Amino acid sequence: MHITGFLQVGVRRTVSSVLSTLLVVALLFASAGCDAAEQDVARTASSDPSFEWFEYTGNDVIFADSVAGPGEYQNPILTGFYPDPSIVRAEDQYYLVNSTFTYFPGIPIFRSGDLVNWEQIGNIIDRPDQLDFSDIGTSRGIFAPAIEYNDGLFYLLTTCVDCGGNFVVTAEDPAGPWSDPTWLPEVGGIDPSLYFDDDGRAWVLNNDAPIGRPLYDGHRAIWIQEFDPETLQTFGERTLIVDGGIDITQEPVWIEGPHITKVDGWYYLTAAEGGTSVNHSQVVLRSREVTGPYEPWDRNPILTQRDLDPDRPDPITSAGHADMVVTQNDEWWATFLAVRPYEDNYYNTGRETFLLPVEWVDGWPVILPLGERIPFKLDRPDLPADPEPAIPTTGNFTFRDEFDGPDLPPNWMMIRTPTEEWYDFTSNPGALTLRARPEHIGAVEQPSYLGRRQQHMVASATTLMHYAPEQEGDRAGIVAFQSDNFYYKMTVTLDGDDQVIQLHRAAGQGEGPNPTLVASAPLDGPVGEPIYLRIDADRDSYDFLYGYDPDEMVTLEANLDGKILSTEVSGGFVGVTFGVYAYSEGDAAAE
Numbered sequence: 118m119h120i121t122g123f124l125q126v127g128v129r130r131t132v133s134s135v136l137s138t139l140l141v142v143a144l145l146f147a148s149a150g151c152d153a154a155e156q157d158v159a160r161t162a163s164s165d166p167s168f169e170w171f172e173y174t175g176n177d178v179i180f181a182d183s184v185a186g187p188g189e190y191q192n193p194i195l196t197g198f199y200p201d202p203s204i205v206r207a208e209d210q211y212y213l214v215n216s217t218f219t220y221f222p223g224i225p226i227f228r229s230g231d232l233v234n235w236e237q238i239g240n241i242i243d244r245p246d247q248l249d250f251s252d253i254g255t256s257r258g259i260f261a262p263a264i265e266y267n268d269g270l271f272y273l274l275t276t277c278v279d280c281g282g283n284f285v286v287t288a289e290d291p292a293g294p295w296s297d298p299t300w301l302p303e304v305g306g307i308d309p310s311l312y313f314d315d316d317g318r319a320w321v322l323n324n325d326a327p328i329g330r331p332l333y334d335g336h337r338a339i340w341i342q343e344f345d346p347e348t349l350q351t352f353g354e355r356t357l358i359v360d361g362g363i364d365i366t367q368e369p370v371w372i373e374g375p376h377i378t379k380v381d382g383w384y385y386l387t388a389a390e391g392g393t394s395v396n397h398s399q400v401v402l403r404s405r406e407v408t409g410p411y412e413p414w415d416r417n418p419i420l421t422q423r424d425l426d427p428d429r430p431d432p433i434t435s436a437g438h439a440d441m442v443v444t445q446n447d448e449w450w451a452t453f454l455a456v457r458p459y460e461d462n463y464y465n466t467g468r469e470t471f472l473l474p475v476e477w478v479d480g481w482p483v484i485l486p487l488g489e490r491i492p493f494k495l496d497r498p499d500l501p502a503d504p505e506p507a508i509p510t511t512g513n514f515t516f517r518d519e520f521d522g523p524d525l526p527p528n529w530m531m532i533r534t535p536t537e538e539w540y541d542f543t544s545n546p547g548a549l550t551l552r553a554r555p556e557h558i559g560a561v562e563q564p565s566y567l568g569r570r571q572q573h574m575v576a577s578a579t580t581l582m583h584y585a586p587e588q589e590g591d592r593a594g595i596v597a598f599q600s601d602n603f604y605y606k607m608t609v610t611l612d613g614d615d616q617v618i619q620l621h622r623a624a625g626q627g628e629g630p631n632p633t634l635v636a637s638a639p640l641d642g643p644v645g646e647p648i649y650l651r652i653d654a655d656r657d658s659y660d661f662l663y664g665y666d667p668d669e670m671v672t673l674e675a676n677l678d679g680k681i682l683s684t685e686v687s688g689g690f691v692g693v694t695f696g697v698y699a700y701s702e703g704d705a706a707a708e
Contacts, residue, residue, distance in 0.1 A: 163584075164591055166553070166582050167549065167551075167582070168520065168549045168550075168697050169520065169548045169580075169647075171569070172518075173517075173572075174577045175572050177574050179431050183493040183494050189494045190233040190494065190498075192471045193457075193469035193470055194470055194472045195470035196511050196512075196572040197466050197467060197570035198469075198571075198693070198694070199225075200216045200690060201216040201374070202214070202215055202452040202470040203376075205266045205271075206442050207271070210230055211230070211442065213229070214262045214263075216262060219254070220258075221250060221531050221532075222242055222530065223242030224242050224273070225237050225239075226239050226264075228292075231498060232450055232497075233498070234504065234506055235506060235510050238291065239291075240293075241286060244294075247286075247297055247298060248280060251536070253278075253533075253561070255532070255600040257278045260276040261276065261438070263275065265311045269289065270287055271287060273287075274301075274309040274311050274321065275309065276306075278307065282302070282304075283305075284301055285298070285299050303342065303350075303351045306324045307323070307324050307373065308373045309321055309323040310323070312376070312377040312407070315379065319344040321341070321343075321344045321351050322339060322341050322358075322377060322386075324337050324339060324340075324373040324374070325337070325338060327360055328357060334370070335371050337371055339357070339358050339359035339372055339388060341408055358408065363413035363414075369390050370392050372389070374437075374439075381480075384405070384407050385401055385403045386402045386404070387399060393435060394435055395434050396421075397434075397435045397438070398436070399419050399421070400413065401413070402414070416487075419485070420436055421437070422434050425488070433471075434456055436454070436455040436491060437455075439451045444499070449474065449476075449482065450474055451475050452472055455468070463680050464574075465571060465654070465679060466571055467693070473485055473491070508526070508528055510572075513573070522541075525540070525567070528569055528570070530569070531566060532563065532566055532598075533562070533563045534563065535563055540552065551698070552699070553593060553700055553703075554699070554701065555702050557630050558629075559601050559602065559623050559628070559631075560630040564700065565698060566696055566697070568695060568697075570694055570695075571654060571692060571694065575655050577651060577653050578595065579652075580649070580697060582595075582648055582650055585645035586644070586701075588701075590611075590702050591702075592698075593608055594606060596697070597694075598695075598696065599683075599691065599693050600687050601629040602624075602628050602629040604682070605620065605659060605661065605677065606621050606632070607620045616639070616640045616644050618638055618640055618648075618673060620661050620674050621633060621634055635674055636673050636674040642665050648663060649666075651670060657683075659677045
């Protein structure tokens with residue numbers, strides 16, 4: 118079933134859900150003398166679970182010890198899985214986008230007037246007919262979007278890996294709607310970006326293979342080609358402007374994420390180099406002509422943390438993939454990605470978005486001098502302060518999604534592009550209802566799963582679920598999801614006629630559809646009684662709790678290995694999301 122505008126409009130009820138709702142209303146009137154808890158059970162005794170709310174708490178020590186004071190801001194500016202930031206200024210407002218791979222909706226777009234407080238105003242890929250992420254892995258899909266603004270129009274270029282290649286979308290309003298993709302068949306590789314010159318011409322930059330056979334593993338190149346903003350197509354000769362990196366004799370790897378900025382008649386080309394792990398860096402070259410030749414600065418890189426003591430406390434590592442912006446007050450700033458590992462190179466929160474000022478040294482931009490640590494707090498930009506966003510993005514906080522509808526909060530995502538409608542806010546008003554479907558989490562499918570990012574090393578996620586499984590195999594609950602083959606799920610299900618709660622773990626390639634049962638316990642309450650579910654994360658340790666009283670929750674299993682949810686173990690480019698899930702074989706299982 119094709120569903121245009123699935124996330125922008127209210128979700129239509131299916132016939133069965135309407136009948137179920139009528140039955141619920143009848144039961145509510147019949148039970149007018151019952152207490153509220155009994156009415157809730159009657160209202161939600163369904164194999165489609167409802168979640169009244171979802172509360173997230175983050176409490177990292179570094180944020181408690183390094184609180185931004187008056188006139189300061191906190192790094193990261195976007196905590197959790199917000200990699201590959203790209204930024205643009207339009208008049209006195211700033212817009213920022215990030216990679217989302219196969220999550221949908223894809224490419225969150227944030228707005229800020231002060232570069233510090235960021236409000237998510239939408240998602241650029243928010244219609245299922247824009248892109249198809251089905252049948253591809255969790256860390257494929259959308260790589261490194263780059264946003265630009267010119268003459269009243271916003272442009273975004275990015276790559277859909279394994280799902281079409283490079284494309285451009287446009288919008289007059291950055292909050293949307295954004296156009297359907299226009300594909301760029303002449304632009305190969307990944308990480309395209311757009312540069313508008315002051316002579317009216319436009320150019321596409323991208324990472325691609327070098328001329329001839331690569332000389333070593335990771336040997337890549339940066340190419341440039343002219344772009345027509347009217348037809349949204351490239352034309353003319355493709356020109357190689359960087360081969361390998363700033364010094365090919367040293368065999369630099371994975372030159373990518375290119376951007377051009379023009380200052381005082383110089384074209385400055387900045388790009389990431391060294392790969393996305395601890396050797397990540399940002400480098401700069403310049404030329405008098407947009408097509409080169411480009412000469413590297415002799416004091417590169419302009420940003421890295423690879424030269425620091427790996428045993429330093431509270432490390433920030435893997436810094437790179439920067440994008441620069443100049444304010445209306447002529448200050449230069451850069452957004453970039455980095456990570457906060459809790460041990461060695463283990464981190465579960467993914468690659469996060471940081472902000473630093475740019476200093477110009479002898480005619481070259483420097484984001485951070487060699488040998489200096491990325492600070493957790495520093496002086497704010499010289500811009501009028503925005504109010505703090507409704508959904509916090511940094512520091513320690515507690516935030517509860519009340520699921521009042523009519524739409525899903527913009528920071529929530531599902532795995533891959535939906536092909537049918539399976540959640541709503543109308544079946545049980547004031548709650549999020551998931552339709553239990555025969556789509557497994559952990560398989561390369563599109564399960565009934567909605568999640569939000571884990572944004573802290575020390576974090577907790579809690580929900581109140583109403584659910585009544587009808588047959589063995591039905592299950593619903595809460596999940597800590599890293600990728601198809603690395604996750605934990607705690608779900609309510611049936612063992613024969615008995616209701617139980619189970620915890621499953623997937624911790625290796627091929628385990629996703631067939632996770633291991635870690636723990637199981639009987640549930641004493643009646644089927645359908647509201648149940649609290651909670652995940653507590655403490656760096657590399659995860660606990661799973663449940664109960665009918667939030668003050669007396671039972672630990673199903675504690676001190677489970679959190680490193681399986683790290684990028685170091687699972688691979689890929691994403692971070693952990695916490696979310697809610699439902700599954701049922703439906704009528705097929707009952708036959």
